[in-house]
Amino acid sequence: MSSERRALPRLIAITDSSLLPPTLLLERLQRLARAARPGTVALLLRDHSLCARARLTLGRQLREVARESGQALWVADRLDLALLLEADGVHLGEGSVSPALARSLVGQAPRISRAWHAASLAGASAAEELADVDALLVSPVFEARKGRAALGLGPLGVLGEQLRARNWACQTYALGGVAAENAAACREAGVAGVAAIGAALTEDPTKLLTALELRR
Numbered sequence: 001m002s003s004e005r006r007a008l009p010r011l012i013a014i015t016d017s018s019l020l021p022p023t024l025l026l027e028r029l030q031r032l033a034r035a036a037r038p039g040t041v042a043l044l045l046r047d048h049s050l051c052a053r054a055r056l057t058l059g060r061q062l063r064e065v066a067r068e069s070g071q072a073l074w075v076a077d078r079l080d081l082a083l084l085l086e087a088d089g090v091h092l093g094e095g096s097v098s099p100a101l102a103r104s105l106v107g108q109a110p111r112i113s114r115a116w117h118a119a120s121l122a123g124a125s126a127a128e129e130l131a132d133v134d135a136l137l138v139s140p141v142f143e144a145r146k147g148r149a150a151l152g153l154g155p156l157g158v159l160g161e162q163l164r165a166r167n168w169a170c171q172t173y174a175l176g177g178v179a180a181e182n183a184a185a186c187r188e189a190g191v192a193g194v195a196a197i198g199a200a201l202t203e204d205p206t207k208l209l210t211a212l213e214l215r216r
Helices: 022-035 052-069 079-084 099-106 126-130 154-165 180-188 206-211
Strands: 011-014 041-045 072-076 089-092 111-116 135-138 171-175 193-196
Touching (some): 011 022, 022 206, 041 052, 052 072, 052 079, 072 079, 072 111, 079 089, 079 099, 089 099, 099 111, 180 206
Parallel strands (some): 011 041, 011 193, 041 072, 089 111, 171 193
């Protein structure tokens, strides 16, 4: 991985080949990456349903898209794949290794984000869980998912205040039902940016990029 630490993006675009075939998915993400200002988007390779070979192939293609457009490549959960692809960041889901272990394996340069589903940082383990973490992907914000009710915008501000009170250099991102129509409201709620799947894979990404003030 590069020794240079990238700034945090404002938009994290998450892959999902269940929505689009890989060829079209890559085309849509390339269009998004090229339309956004350099350094403002991270392409997050998730796609847990893909076999290892297909995921590696897609990762290599995304790495080329990220490099030629000046954006970042992040990888979800698979630290070995992140190292192989020289990713700029890794995202840790609920079943992933601890942030501390991830940091020891990937080094200091890559950004580390992790999933967060609670409305606050309350809990004795919060400090340990957030050590070495650069960003929390807070979900679901607008749409219920996996039996979890939508959090709404309110907790985004609460989480931000709690993070600042602890002097953690960790930012929050809104995930779950984020679209061009509500992206600006997320930003107004105090998040560093948003993470999106469907909204990032639309044929015309300009509405989302305009809402986030990211267009070239």
